[in-house]
Amino acid sequence: DIQMTQSPSTLSASVGDRVTITCRASQSIDNWLAWYQQKPGKAPKLLIYKASNLESGVPSRFSGSGSGTEFTLTISSLQPDDFATYYCQQYSNYPRYTFGQGTKLEIE
Amino acid sequence: QVQLVQSGPELKKPGASVKVSCEASGFPFTEFAIVWVRQAPGQGLEWLGWISPFNGNTNYAQYLRGRVTMTTDTSTTTAYMELRRLRSDDTAVYYCARVALTTPFDIWGQGTLVTVSS
Numbered sequence: 001d002i003q004m005t006q007s008p009s010t011l012s013a014s015v016g017d018r019v020t021i022t023c024r025a026s027q028s029i030d031n032w033l034a035w036y037q038q039k040p041g042k043a044p045k046l047l048i049y050k051a052s053n054l055e056s057g058v059p060s061r062f063s064g065s066g067s068g069t070e071f072t073l074t075i076s077s078l079q080p081d082d083f084a085t086y087y088c089q090q091y092s093n094y095p096r097y098t099f100g101q102g103t104k105l106e107i108e
Numbered sequence: 109q110v111q112l113v114q115s116g117p118e119l120k121k122p123g124a125s126v127k128v129s130c131e132a133s134g135f136p137f138t139e140f141a142i143v144w145v146r147q148a149p150g151q152g153l154e155w156l157g158w159i160s161p162f163n164g165n166t167n168y169a170q171y172l173r174g175r176v177t178m179t180t181d182t183s184t185t186t187a188y189m190e191l192r193r194l195r196s197d198d199t200a201v202y203y204c205a206r207v208a209l210t211t212p213f214d215i216w217g218q219g220t221l222v223t224v225s226s
Binding site: 001038043044046055087094095096097098100 | 212219
């Protein structure tokens with residue numbers, strides 16, 4: 001199975017900061033990568049699909065980039081509602097999927 | 109609206125089985141697949157398996173083979189995930205989600221807490 005590795009595991013930042021989370025795949029997944037946001041006690045929410053496409057209703061301060069094995073999620077100006085845990089996920093190997101281990105974004 | 113609604117929390121003893129349901133509405137059930145994902149307390153997301161309501165085809169995570177069975181009932185647009193021989197490390201929130209060939213998990217159920225404890 002394809003392994004997904006996220007970094008960092010934890011990220012401390014302040015409102016207004018620009019932050020970047022990285023996700024690496026153990027083999028090429030083209031651009032079949034999604035990013036999810038999860039808040040405590042809630043189901044994950046799809047933010048970005050096909051590496052760089054914003055899901056409907058997701059604020060434009062979120063953006064994704066990358067292809068092959070290296071991907072990034074960027075939040076251009078952190079808002080209070082953005083403090084959550086973020087997961088990347090490959091869906092290249094349909095129907096077998098894998099997630100990164102998650103990045104917890106904390107208030108500094 | 110488009111949604112997946114899961115069954116309520118479960119408390120099971122080690123060695124027992126649990127069956128979680130996921131009722132779909134607001135979209136053509138057989139045009140999408142359903143996946144199951146779990147999250148142990150304080151841990152990340154773990155994919156468990158996939159089922160196509162169209163033909164019943166399944167694909168399970170290797171480490172669960174032999175213990176998990178996923179099914180669907182197209183007459184009630186409901187998906188089921190049964191996990192057998194439960195262990196304490198199966199304690200987790202179990203989610204169902206909708207997926208298609210070229211799209212990731214865009215609609216999620218609210219989650220079902222399964223607690224395994226003697």
